[in-house]
Amino acid sequence: xxxxxxxxxxxxxxxxxxxxxxxxxxxxxxxxxxxxxxxxxxxxxxxxxxxxxxxxxxxxxxxxxxxxxxxxxxxxxxxxxxxxxxxxxxxxxxxxxxxxxxxxxxx
Amino acid sequence: xxxxxxxxxxxxxxxxxxxxxxxxxxxxxxxxxxxxxxxxxxxxxxxxxxxxxxxxxxxxxxxxxxxxxxxxxxxxxxxxxxxxxxxxxxxxxxxxxxxxxxxxxxxxxxxxxxxxx
Numbered sequence: 001x002x003x004x005x006x007x008x009x010x011x012x013x014x015x016x017x018x019x020x021x022x023x024x025x026x027x028x029x030x031x032x033x034x035x036x037x038x039x040x041x042x043x044x045x046x047x048x049x050x051x052x053x054x055x056x057x058x059x060x061x062x063x064x065x066x067x068x069x070x071x072x073x074x075x076x077x078x079x080x081x082x083x084x085x086x087x088x089x090x091x092x093x094x095x096x097x098x099x100x101x102x103x104x105x106x107x
Numbered sequence: 108x109x110x111x112x113x114x115x116x117x118x119x120x121x122x123x124x125x126x127x128x129x130x131x132x133x134x135x136x137x138x139x140x141x142x143x144x145x146x147x148x149x150x151x152x153x154x155x156x157x158x159x160x161x162x163x164x165x166x167x168x169x170x171x172x173x174x175x176x177x178x179x180x181x182x183x184x185x186x187x188x189x190x191x192x193x194x195x196x197x198x199x200x201x202x203x204x205x206x207x208x209x210x211x212x213x214x215x216x217x218x219x220x221x222x223x224x
Contacts, residue, residue: 032209034209034210042216043202043204043214043215043216043217044144044152044202044211044214045214046206046210046211046212049207049210055212087151087152089152089154089210091209091210094166094168095154095168095169095170096154096168096209096210097154098151098152098153098154099151100151101151101152
């Protein structure tokens with residue numbers, strides 16, 4: 001299975017900050033990578049697909065990039081609604097796998 | 108507006124089976140892939156398998172092969188996930204998801220399955 005490692009595991013930030021989350025894959029996934037946001041008690045929400053494509057309705061302050069084994073999700077001008085847990089997911093090779101998550105918390 | 112509505116929480120004994128339903132509305136069910144993803148405390152998100160609602164084809168993650176069975180009732184716009192030989196570590200929230208074969212923009216609300224003696 002392809003293993004995804006996210007860093008950091010926890011990130012403390014303030015409203016208005018810019019933050020970045022990294023997702024590293026144990027082997028190349030080309031650009032077959034998605035990012036999700038999840039808040040407590042609710043299902044994940046798709047933010048990004050194919051490494052850098054913004055899902056419809058997702059604010060443009062979310063940007064993502066990368067290919068191969070290293071990917072980044074960047075959030076600029078953090079809003080109160082952005083404090084959540086973020087997961088990367090690869091769909092290059094079955095089984096589709098997720099990173100362990102990055103919790104973005106209020107500083 | 109696509110909606111996925113899952114059945115309610117379940118409490119089961121070890122060794123039992125559980126069947127969770129996911130009813131969809133607002134979308135052409137026959138053109139959709141439905142996946143199941145579980146989230147157990149301390150284990151993050153795990154993709155379990157998918158079903159193609161048009162063909163009935165299924166695919167399972169290796170670790171769930173023989174453990175999970177996906178079925179559908181197209182007349183009721185409903186898909187089912189049955190988990191057998193339940194163990195304590197199967198305690199988790201189970202989600203159905205659709206909107207794509209590989210990643211998912213539509214999610215059910217989740218079904219908590221508790222395995223307890």
